[in-house]
Amino acid sequence: MRRIPVVIFLVLLAAGCAAPPPKPVWVPAEGTFNAKKSGFSLVLPAGWTRVNQEERLMITRDGTSLQFIGVALYKIGVPLKHTKKIFEKEMLPQELAGILIDDLSSAGNIASVEVLENVPARLGDVEGFRVVCRIRFKDGMNRKCAFYGAMRGDQVYDVYFNAAARHYFDRDLGIFEEVARSFRFLPPS
């Protein structure tokens, strides 16, 4: 009878040794990131870590509560998360930017969004926009965000940077600009 627990222990030990090591959630970010299915690539900075997923890009240096850079894709004709508005094919870059700002403003946990800058800009080789906002959350937290966007095909691409308004936004804005400049659209796969 005593042998049974020993056997179970040995079986579990063997199973544990045989299982592959768990995939790390965060990995070093430096280098070129290719999201082939999503159709873009960009160069990530040294010293940052990224979420270890093939198509989803989210990087941070000190933790996402302090700063993060990411890429979001929106399908034309599909309502956004917070506003019921949709992107349409014939929209101008200014209108695309307006919808993303409206979506941000309509989030339930945000008290106010102040647009500090909203200008034409290129994303990759496509005419788009660049927006800088100050965001005040209902719990009193202040953040700033910057994002570039453009429409290609039936998707709107949004390369964004979001950080604590104090210290972190100004410190890391230059890094975000480099990341955004490195953005390239990949040929459709």
Add this chain to the structure above:
Amino acid sequence: MNAFALPNGAIYLHAGILARMENEAQLAALLGHEGTHAVNRHAVKGHRELLNKSTLYAAVTLGGWGGSLFTVASVTGYRRDLEREADAEGYRRMVAAGYDPSEAPKLFRILERWIEETGVKDPYFFSTHPKVRERIESFESLIGASGGKGVDNRDLFLVMTRNIVRETSQLDLRAGRYESALRGADKYISIPGGEAKGHFLRGEAFRQRNGTGDGEKAVEEYLRSISADASYPEPYRALGLIHYKKSEKVEAREYLEKYLMLNPGASDRSYVERYIRATP
């Protein structure tokens, strides 16, 4: 959208509820209702009731949210008899202050229509359809019992709340709630001095909704806005962009240049200058 009284007597009204009221009598009905909750210490009564249910109280206190129940009830609503008491006492105060009692159920009908239109599922007392319906029935029975007439101070109320009406309509527009935005714009137009901005808001709601015939309606509204106030720059930009997208370069240029002339510090100047350069 909600209104509530905290146990310390502070009464909170969401801007959205204030923007949808039509007159001061409706505000009086709401303040009378909420004021009664505070004066008659309904939060304390609810808390004592919970104390008596000792097992539940121990559970929630150990769970760490016992204290917050004081305020949770005030936001989500009280027992049905306490709500009825707040209706009756609030109604009595409203009538005693000289307000038209027939306005009380009208306010709740407005809220009921808003809940039905938006399909909102907020846990707030005044965003919950059955509870708003109960208020309508409760106030209708009170009116039936007492009758009476009074003032509503509509004109002054609308002037005092005009900015809230406009901002709420803009918030609805940002959230893509076009019907609510249009209703807010209509109300804003009805307030003296609100025509130009109100018609522009209607134009924006139609343009962004982009349903069948909305493009034409948007143009009509922008032109009405210009007729009401030729120095208001926003409709010129909107018309300029409509013509620009249709490649009607002469009209586009004319409207966009007018927009920049009226609003030299426009935040979207760099976009507009780019459009103008593209319309030689």
